[in-house]
Amino acid sequence: MRFPPRPPRPPRRSPTGRHARSPGGPLRALRGPRRALYWALATVLATAAVLLALRPVLDGGDGGDSPHRGVGAAAHRTAQAQAPATPTPDGEDFPAPPRGDRGKPLPDPRTVPAVRSYERADGTGWRPADRAVVIAEDDALTDESKRLAGELGMLYAKDAGGDRPADPGQRGDIRLRLDPGRAGGAEAYRIDVADGGATVTAATDTGVFYGTRTLLQAARAGGGVPPGRIDDRPDRRQRGFMVDIARKHFSAAWLSDRLREMADLKLNQLHLHLSDDQAFRIESDSHPEVVSNPHLTKAQVRDILELAAELHITVIPEIDSPGHLGAVLDAHPDLQLKTPEGSPVEGAIDISKPRAARIVDDLLTEYARLFPGPYMHIGGDEYVALMASDPEARYPHLAAAARERFGAGAAVADLNAAWLNERADTVKKRGKKVKAWNDGFIPGAKVGPDRDREVEYWTGKEAFARDPQAFLEDGWQLVNLNDEYLYYVLGEPNDFTYPTGKRIYEEWTPAVLRGTRPVPERLAGPGKVLGARFAVWGDRAGAQTPEQVAEGVRLPLAALAQKVWDPRKPRPGWGEFADLAGTVRGRG
Secondary structure: OOOOOOOOOOOOOOOOOOOOOOOHHHHHHOHHHHHHHHHHHHHHHHHHHHHOOOOHOOOOOOOOOOOOOOOHHHHHHHHHHOOOEEEEOOOOEEHHHHHHOOOOOOOOOOOOOOOOOOEOOOOOOOOOOOOOEEEEEEEHHHHHHHHHHHHHHEHHHOOOOOOOOOOOOOOOOOEEEOOOOOOOOOOEEEEEEEOOOOEEEEHHHHHHHHHHHHHEEEEEEEHHEEEEEEOOOOOOEEEEEEEEEOOOOOOHHHHHHHHHHHHHHOOEEEEEEEEEHHHHHOOOOHHHHHOOOOEEEEHHHHHHHHHHHHHEEEEEEEEEOOOHHHHHHHEEEEEHEEEEOOEEEEEEEEEHHHHHHHHHHHHHHHHHHHHHEEEEEEEOOOOOHHHHHHHHOOHHHHHHHHHHHHOOOOOHHHHHHHHHHHHHHHHHOOOOOOEEHHHOOOOOOOOOOOOOOEEEEEOOOOOOOOOOHHHHHOOOOOOEEOOOEEEEEEEEEEEOOOOOHHHHHHHOOOEEEEEEEEEOOOHHOOOEEEEEEEEEOOOOOHHHOHHHHHHHHHHHHHHHHHHHOOOOOOOOOOHHHEEEEEEOOOOO
């Protein structure tokens, strides 16, 4: 837009009085040495005023790490405080972390889960800054760099262009670095903070990603990270969340939001229970007749899997059998288990029929191809035939089939064990590691379960359920899904109550696998109890909306994340931890 030229300024009227001949005031009246002395004094005073204004910027301590040097720094800080939300690469908007008061020392890192080791050093800490950049020192870290830059309201180095090229001396810069030989495991990382910058180093991109989560949370909670070194790693390899998407439909967007929440908490597994008596909630090409509405399409599942991979989360599908197959049996009623009187048994497939095995194997094979992760869950829980007081008397045709296959004295439990072994073989042929619920392992059966599967321990309430200590002493590896603390069952049926984060935080540990009593310490190490997952079950699907479920699991997931990452007793009290859990998610 053009503006008209200014009109000429009218001539200045000469003032009257003592200095009428000196338009510049008294200074023009000075001559010689006196004038030079006046100029020197004025220069000193002006310089002092400028230095005083710039003191917060030029201070060499932890409070002086603003990258904006000059008299505009205060205005820049005001603009940053009013900055709008910054969209992250995956589309979720959170306010950019506050730039904070640069005149104050930075607190020790405050994150969920807490870092396991931090040693403070002298020097200048790291704070995010909009002219600073995130630099990937390896092409494999490009995604991590771009994501973090977006979350912090900073620049990715290759996108900085002429505005702010990468400068090793720029305060606020972050460097992401791979060191394949670094000890500590694939998920361990180190953060070095000095001279106003931060460097994240790890053996893998997963470790680097977790380091970026720590920087992001520390910025949200405390404005940055003080000078020093963070060394961090998880206590348990498996840290996750399970969602029953069969009995209650959860949208792809809802599941994607949970993935982002999990990633910030350094949780690394999402277990999806795909089928149950009420519904089968994922598109199928091999058996479209079993699919319920609404359901997830395979395109939606692939989008979820892509996001999960970006966030270093493994998705574990579960096709539960031989129980919990009601939705499949609705389309194939001839395969449903029946009593001698001809009454159908809810959810139970007839494991004596070869075609029953073929249909379940078709589904297992189809989803083993769709889900690229290393695990697949074959279920195995609550088969009604085994829950009878005398399974052989109640289901004589199953007992006869067992004797035919395994000889005199074989029982329904043997036929069930063989069924699960065969489903496990189907999964293993597709390169998957097998998981199964603990009540599918029946003690005393002639046919034993394959030894290379992981036991997902959830209950000791079944009449034949084994104590977790017995599994561990027998050499099994367990994952903790203790229904006393980690089961969020919609509608609270069967004496379930919604678990609280407070109770998990204050009472539970990975060693507490059944009830409230831990297994002996010698059996509770990370090589035996591999980790834990928090589970949402949709028994009474209408009891809560998806939004209510998301809010209900928020603090339990944070508490679980803390307890599987760091084996030590947490230092903050529950109230402080709960407040922090909101702050580091950009909610505080």
